[in-house]
Amino acid sequence: xxxxLSIWILMLVFMGCNKSKSPSHEKVTEQKGSxxxxxxxxxxxxxxxxxxxxxxxxxxxxxxxGARLTPDEAYRFAKGETIESEGLMIQLNRPLDFLxxxxxxxxxxxxxxxxxxxxxxxxxxxxxxxxxxxNAGATExxxxxxxxxxxxxxxxxxxxxFDRRVMDKVVSKIWSDYLYTAERHYQPGSFTTxxxxxxxxxxxxxxxxxxxxxxxxxxxxxxxxPLSSSLSSDPKDLWKALQAYEDATNGKVLAIPHNGNASNxxxxxxxxxxxxxxxxxxxxxxxxxxxxxxxxxxxxxSESHPFLSPNDEFAGYGxxxxxMGNLNLSxxxxxxxxxxxxxxxxxxxxxxxxxxxxxxxxxxxxxxxTDSHTAxxxxxxxxxxxxxxxxxxxxxxxxHSEEIGVANSSEASSIRHNWQYLSSxxxxxxxxxxxxxxxxxxxQRKEVYGTTGPRIYLRFFGGWExxxxxxxxxxxxxIGYQKGVPMGSDLLAGDENESPRFMLVASKDPExxxxxxxxxxxxxxxxxxxYEKIFNVAWSGQRKLGxxxxxxxxxxxxxxxxxxxxxxIGAEMLAxxxxxxxxxxxVRSFYYVRVLEIPTPRWTTYDAARFKLELPADVPSTVQxxxxxxxxxxxxx
Amino acid sequence: MxxxxxxxxxxxxxxxxxxxxxxRYWPSNSKDDRTIVIDRKSMLDYVQFQSRAFNEDxxxxxxxxxxxxxxxxxxxxxxxxxxxxxxxxxxGLDQHDEIxxxxxxxxxxxxxxxxxxxxxxxxxxxxxxxxxxxRHRYTRDARYTFAHIFFDNDGTDLSAxxxxxxxMEEPGHTNLxxxxxxxxGDRFLYHRNYADKSRSFIESQFGASxxxxxxxxxxxxxxxxxxxxxxxxxxxxxxxxxxxxxxxxFDEIKEVVxxxxxxDVKRRKQKKYILDLIKEYxxxxxx
Numbered sequence: 001x002x003x004x005l006s007i008w009i010l011m012l013v014f015m016g017c018n019k020s021k022s023p024s025h026e027k028v029t030e031q032k033g034s035x036x037x038x039x040x041x042x043x044x045x046x047x048x049x050x051x052x053x054x055x056x057x058x059x060x061x062x063x064x065x066g067a068r069l070t071p072d073e074a075y076r077f078a079k080g081e082t083i084e085s086e087g088l089m090i091q092l093n094r095p096l097d098f099l100x101x102x103x104x105x106x107x108x109x110x111x112x113x114x115x116x117x118x119x120x121x122x123x124x125x126x127x128x129x130x131x132x133x134x135n136a137g138a139t140e141x142x143x144x145x146x147x148x149x150x151x152x153x154x155x156x157x158x159x160x161x162f163d164r165r166v167m168d169k170v171v172s173k174i175w176s177d178y179l180y181t182a183e184r185h186y187q188p189g190s191f192t193t194x195x196x197x198x199x200x201x202x203x204x205x206x207x208x209x210x211x212x213x214x215x216x217x218x219x220x221x222x223x224x225x226p227l228s229s230s231l232s233s234d235p236k237d238l239w240k241a242l243q244a245y246e247d248a249t250n251g252k253v254l255a256i257p258h259n260g261n262a263s264n265x266x267x268x269x270x271x272x273x274x275x276x277x278x279x280x281x282x283x284x285x286x287x288x289x290x291x292x293x294x295x296x297x298x299x300x301x302s303e304s305h306p307f308l309s310p311n312d313e314f315a316g317y318g319x320x321x322x323x324m325g326n327l328n329l330s331x332x333x334x335x336x337x338x339x340x341x342x343x344x345x346x347x348x349x350x351x352x353x354x355x356x357x358x359x360x361x362x363x364x365x366x367x368x369x370t371d372s373h374t375a376x377x378x379x380x381x382x383x384x385x386x387x388x389x390x391x392x393x394x395x396x397x398x399x400h401s402e403e404i405g406v407a408n409s410s411e412a413s414s415i416r417h418n419w420q421y422l423s424s425x426x427x428x429x430x431x432x433x434x435x436x437x438x439x440x441x442x443x444q445r446k447e448v449y450g451t452t453g454p455r456i457y458l459r460f461f462g463g464w465e466x467x468x469x470x471x472x473x474x475x476x477x478x479i480g481y482q483k484g485v486p487m488g489s490d491l492l493a494g495d496e497n498e499s500p501r502f503m504l505v506a507s508k509d510p511e512x513x514x515x516x517x518x519x520x521x522x523x524x525x526x527x528x529x530x531y532e533k534i535f536n537v538a539w540s541g542q543r544k545l546g547x548x549x550x551x552x553x554x555x556x557x558x559x560x561x562x563x564x565x566x567x568x569i570g571a572e573m574l575a576x577x578x579x580x581x582x583x584x585x586x587v588r589s590f591y592y593v594r595v596l597e598i599p600t601p602r603w604t605t606y607d608a609a610r611f612k613l614e615l616p617a618d619v620p621s622t623v624q625x626x627x628x629x630x631x632x633x634x635x636x637x
Numbered sequence: 638m639x640x641x642x643x644x645x646x647x648x649x650x651x652x653x654x655x656x657x658x659x660x661r662y663w664p665s666n667s668k669d670d671r672t673i674v675i676d677r678k679s680m681l682d683y684v685q686f687q688s689r690a691f692n693e694d695x696x697x698x699x700x701x702x703x704x705x706x707x708x709x710x711x712x713x714x715x716x717x718x719x720x721x722x723x724x725x726x727x728x729g730l731d732q733h734d735e736i737x738x739x740x741x742x743x744x745x746x747x748x749x750x751x752x753x754x755x756x757x758x759x760x761x762x763x764x765x766x767x768x769x770x771x772r773h774r775y776t777r778d779a780r781y782t783f784a785h786i787f788f789d790n791d792g793t794d795l796s797a798x799x800x801x802x803x804x805m806e807e808p809g810h811t812n813l814x815x816x817x818x819x820x821x822g823d824r825f826l827y828h829r830n831y832a833d834k835s836r837s838f839i840e841s842q843f844g845a846s847x848x849x850x851x852x853x854x855x856x857x858x859x860x861x862x863x864x865x866x867x868x869x870x871x872x873x874x875x876x877x878x879x880x881x882x883x884x885x886x887f888d889e890i891k892e893v894v895x896x897x898x899x900x901d902v903k904r905r906k907q908k909k910y911i912l913d914l915i916k917e918y919x920x921x922x923x924x
Binding site for chain 1: 702829
C-alpha cells in the first residue's frame with residue numbers, strides 16, 4: 001500500500017508502544033572508502049546474494065501493520081543473527097551478503113517521531129494531541145486514523161507537515177539516524193549495506209515506485225534528503241533530484257522500478273509521464289537512471305504474462321491476483337495495459353523505440369527482491385514471513401483477504417487474497433568483491449540476475465568465438481570474460497556470416513531443488529513490431545525436444561500433505577554453449593536466460609502442512625521457482 | 638394434602654420460586670454477571686491489551702491525559718466489547734471451541750511473556766557471567782580461504798582420485814599459484830576460489846565430510862594438498878587461510894548477549910509462573 005505523503009499521514013493507524021532506538025551521535029568519524037586492504041578482488045567475479053528492497057518500522061504502512069523492528073534489526077537479521085519478531089526468535093538459515101533498507105520516503109520515520117513527541121512537531125496542537133492518543137492504545141489510535149481521514153477530506157491537515165523549515169529538520173534527523181545505522185553495519189568483505197529509500201509515486205493508485213540506491217557512504221548521502229513523491233509523481237522529477245545529488249556530491253546513485261504489474265499500464269509506456277510521445281532525451285534519462293528492474297517480489301512476478309506470451313507455457317508465474325487491477329485495486333485492469341507492465345514486453349518495446357529514436361529507454365537488467373514490510377529479508381518457500389508484520393506469526397494468514405485490496409476495492413467481486421503473495425525474491429550480483437563500490441558498480445553495469453527465492457547459481461556469457469568445449473573447461477568463467485561479455489552487456493556486431501554464441505552454466509541452490517531446464521528468451525524488433533521466442537537449451541534427463549521446440553515436463557515429486565519434495569528428478573547442474581539458429585545480423589535483439597527448478601511445495605503448502613489448513617481449491621500446491629538473467633543485447637552495426 | 642403435594646403445578650411453582658431466589662438473592666453470581674466496573678485500572682488494562690504492549694509508564698499518563706470526550710469514547714468501546722463478550726459466554730460460545738481455547742492460551746502466554754520487562758535491570762557483571770556460561774552459543778564458525786582443482790567423479794574412465802594423484806605427480810604442479818590453477822581439472826558447480834567462507838557455507842556446496850577434512854589440512858600452505866573427497870568428486874586444495882572456530886570478544890557482541898539474556902530471564906520467569914499456577918490445580922490423569 002503506497003500513497004503520497006498526504007494520504008500516508010492519514011493512513012497511519014498507530015498501535016503499540018514506542019520503541020525509539022535512535023542512537024545519539026554527532027558525527028561519523030570513520031569513513032569506509034574503496035581502499036580496503038582486507039578485501040581482495042576476484043577478476044572473474046564472485047556471486048553475492050542480497051535484498052535491495054526491505055521495509056522496516058520507518059515505513060508508515062509497515063508501522064501501521066505492526067512493524068516495530070528497526071533497520072538495525074533488519075541488518076542483524078540479514079547477517080544471520082537471531083532476532084525476535086512477534087514472539088518468535090528467528091534466524092535466517094543462510095545470511096545474505098548485502099542489504100538495502102528502502103523505507104518509503106513519504107513519511108519516513110514520522111510515525112515514530114510523532115509517538116516519541118519530537119519537539120519540533122509538538123508545536124502543533126493537533127500533532128501533540130495525536131502523540132498523546134497514539135500512546136493511549138489501539139482504540140484511541142484508530143480514532144486518530146479516522147480523524148485524519150476527515151481532516152484530509154476537508155483539507156485541514158496540520159500545516160506544520162508542509163512547512164519545509166520544520167520538516168527539513170525533522171526529516172534530517174530521521175535520515176541521519178537511518179544512514180548512521182547503515183554505516184555501522186557495513187563490513188567490507190563480508191556484509192555490505194547500501195543506503196537507499198523508496199520513492200513511492202502512486203498516481204490514482206497506479207504503482208510507479210522506485211527504490212533509490214546510493215553507492216556512497218555517510219559523508220555524501222547526508223548531503224541529500226529522500227525525495228517524497230507528494231509534490232510530483234513524475235519520475236522525471238526523481239531523476240532531476242538524483243542528478244542534483246550527483247552534481248553536489250560527486251556521488252553515484254541509481255533507481256530501480258518495481259511492480260509494473262500494479263501500474264495499470266503506466267510503468268513501461270511508449271510515451272513520457274504526461275502522455276506525450278517519448279523523446280530521445282526522455283529515453284536517455286530513463287536508461288541513464290534506471291539500469292535495473294525488480295521483476296519479481298512479494299507482490300507478484302512481472303516477468304511475463306500469458307496474454308502477451310501465449311506460446312510460453314511457463315509465462316505468468318505468480319501473477320494471480322496482481323494482474324487484476326492497480327496497487328490498491330481502486331481501478332481494475334484492461335488487457336491492453338499488460339503490454340506496458342511486464343518486463344519482457346518492455347525489453348521488446350525498448351528495442352522498437354531504439355529503432356525509432358536511437359536510444360533504448362528500457363535497456364535494463366533483471367533482479368528480484370522481497371519488498372517485505374517486516375524488516376525480515378526472507379524469500380524462500382519454507383521460511384516465508386509474509387508481507388506485513390501481522391503475517392509473521394499467524395497460522396491462518398494464507399486464508400485471509402489481502403487487506404489493502406479489500407479496503408480500496410472498486411468492485412466487491414475483485415479482491416486479492418494473502419495466499420497470492422509470493423515468497424520472492426532475491427538479487428544475485430556478480431562483483432569483484434563484497435563492497436559498496438563493487439556491488440553498486442555491478443548493478444550499474446547490469447551484471448546481476450534475479451531469482452524467485454532460491455540461490456540458483458547462474459553464469460551467462462555472449463560472444464562469437466565460444467567453442468562447445470569452452471563450457472566444459474574448469475575455467476569457463478575466465479574464458480567467458482576473455483572471449484565474450486557477461487550478462488547485462490552489449491554484444492557488438494561480429495563477422496557477417498557468424499551467429500552469436502552463448503555460454504551458460506546453471507547449478508542448483510546448494511541447499512535447494514534440482515534444475516529442470518535452462519531457456520533462452522530472445523526478443524527482437526522488425527518493421528516497427530516486436531517478437532519473442534523461447535529456446536530450451538539445456539535440460540535434465542533424457543527428454544527430447546518436440547518439433548515445436550517444446551520440452552516435456554520434468555515431473556513432480558512433491559508430496560503436498562507433508563510439504564516435501566525429492567531431488568530424484570532434475571539435474572544438479574546444466575551447462576551448454578548455444579548458437580542462435582535464427583540469427584539475423586540486421587535485426588536488433590536481446591537474449592536473456594530463464595532457469596527453472598523442478599516443482600517444489602509453494603509457501604502456502606508448507607503453511608497447510610504445518611498448521612493443518614484447508615486451502616481454497618484455486619491455490620496451487622506446487623511452484624517452479626526460477627532465475628532470470630539480465631539480457632545481453634545485440635545491436636546491428 | 639397428599640394430593641396437593643403431588644400436584645405438578647405446585648412443583649412448578651416451587652421450582653420457579655427457587656429459581657427466583659437463586660437469581661435475586663445470590664449476590665456473587667448475579668451481580669458480577671450484570672455489572673461492569675469501569676475504573677482507571679480496567680481502562681489501563683484494556684488499552685494495553687488492545688495495543689498488545691504492556692508498559693504502564695507510557696499508557697498510564699496516556700489515558701490520564703484523555704479529555705472527557707475521549708474518555709467517553711474509550712468507555713463506550715469497552716462497554717460494547719464487554720457486553721458482547723459476556724453475552725457470548727452466557728450463550729456458551731466459549732465452550733468446547735478449540736480456536737477460542739488456543740487463542741486464550743496464546744494470550745496468556747503473551748502476557749506472561751511481557752511481564753515486567755521494564756523491571757529487568759541487567760548489570761554488567763551478571764551479563765558477563767551469563768556470557769561465560771553460554772559461550773558456546775556465540776561461537777563463530779571456522780572460516781577458510783582456499784583455491785581448489787576439481788576432478789569430477791563421472792569425468793572419464795580413470796577414477797577422480799587417480800586423476801588427482803597423477804596430476805599432482807606432474808612436475809611443477811604442486812606449486813601452482815591459484816591463478817595458474819584455474820585451467821586445470823574439471824568444471825565445478827560453484828566457485829574455484831573461496832575467500833573467507835564459513836564452514837557452513839563450505840558444507841552446503843561441498844558436503845559435510847569435505848568440511849571436516851579441510852580442518853585437518855595445513856593452513857597457509859604454498860603447496861597443493863589432497864585429494865580431498867566431496868559430494869561431487871575429488872579436490873586438490875591450496876589452503877591459504879584457516880581461521881579456527883572462535884568466540885568473539887564480549888564487547889563486540891554485548892548487545893546480542895544482552896537481548897538473549899533478557900529473553901532467557903523472561904522464559905525462566907514464565908516457566909516458573911506457569912508451574913506455580915499448575916501447583917494450584919488438582920491434576921487427575923485417567924488415561
